[in-house]
Amino acid sequence: MNKQVIDAHIHLDHYDENEIEQIIREPIEKYPAMISVSYHLSSCKQNLSLAQKYSQVKPAFGFHPEQELPTEQERLALLKWMEEHVESMVAVGEIGLPYYTRNETPGLKMEGYIEVLEELLVFAKRWDKPVILHAVYDDADLVCDLLENHQITNAHFHWFKGADSTIERMIQQGYFISVTPDIGYEPEIQALVKKYPLEKIMVETDGPWPFAGPFEGKMTHPSMIHESVKMIAKIKGEELDSVYQQLYQNTMNFYRLS
Template sequence: MKSFMQREADFPLMDTHIHLDSYSLSDQQAILADIRHHEVQSVISVSMHLASCKRNLELARQYGPMVRPAFGYHPEQPLPSSDEIEELLDWMAEHADKMVAVGEVGLPYYARLEAESEGRPWDNRPYADLLEQFIAFAKKHHKPVILHAVYEDADIACDLLEKYGVTRAHFHWFKGSRDTLQRMAGNGYFISFTPDILYEEEIRDMACRYPDHLVMTETDGPWPFEGPFTGQMTHPRMTASVAAAWAELQGLSISEARRILYENAARLYDL
């Protein structure tokens, strides 16, 4: 982590949540060849499943500290079998020294909504049980947790984090009630803003209220964005626009905002 005496303008950017392995191979290479030209120091590449974990580890080995891998199982997909869960957790334990965090893990809010809208039965308990296994793993291995948990699902995630005494939690691209936000902030959980901070009022309102020592920048690439980013491939350089938008909402200079956002990420992820 850089010295607090360093000039603010020198503080780089971080993309604290991107699915780098989900880009085409040529786009992966282009992004990683390009990010330093845009003052992006590193990205945290989250995983979808075991094959994704392995690819993110390969990228980290190939590109060094530019890629910080997180290992987990994204909840917005069918549940893995018990054997697949065991294989993934065993692999994660074997490579725990290579991972910066457990993630992306959480609860399938959007898949559940879709099932309910189509009249299909839904049981959320197996997903909550899987999330609990990941949080227990994070506690055992002293890792932060990167969470996909929005609206009422965030309260379930908070219950589990509190149960295991896990305080290093990152709710990425969060959306939810003021009461839940207050609970999260009181527990010291981090949130991160995507490029939609430039045009989504719900996100802009949240950015005005959440404590400034608990916020970071992300892209969730390759997820595409609207507004000024319409038609563009999502790129870690967009974190510069996120930082500038947050600076404006907070009444800060861009350099001061970048210092805060960088130091928050470095503190959570021990970078």
């Protein structure tokens, strides 16, 4: 059985050096690629450095929405740097809207976050890059609106959670989702996978984010994805080997790694 997996969403630059070594020293035949997403300009630079050092690291550059907005100077510097390194990136990401920050900070103004997101969507469209999205629950419909407005179809909603109506809309548009190891113990994610076409699913860790259940107290590692694949196969009622192959091919195709 071919058990190759690609971690479709990891913050490799957020691990310490020893942890990165633990992840990278795994055989490249088992873990041929990992999409390392960025938080801000400094994070972009770290991910580029990791990609230059390790061939399996495929960097994405962007601005994570769950933080303070960048100043105009910071925003322009990020876009300029991304343009200078556009050939090194596999996608624009992680980008999106600050759902969790907004819940913790009532009255947070969304206009600035929407403006930054739109700038990055325009960048992705201009350079024909896929986008990696942080957009859950109520924010997802607004992000779908923006994707449609900018005619962007190569969209990956990572660790997605949302209403059935939004799920149906995303399926109709052909957007991809990815699921984390919490599929093993979260009914909401299991229900999502049951609804979503296997041809539009990827797997991720979102590491170093920690997980519960059988992963309690463990460093988040791409090897955890194997349990996710087993659960997807169980939910879908498909042969495990074919699910491994489909998920692998989905990620290779979406990120144009082949």
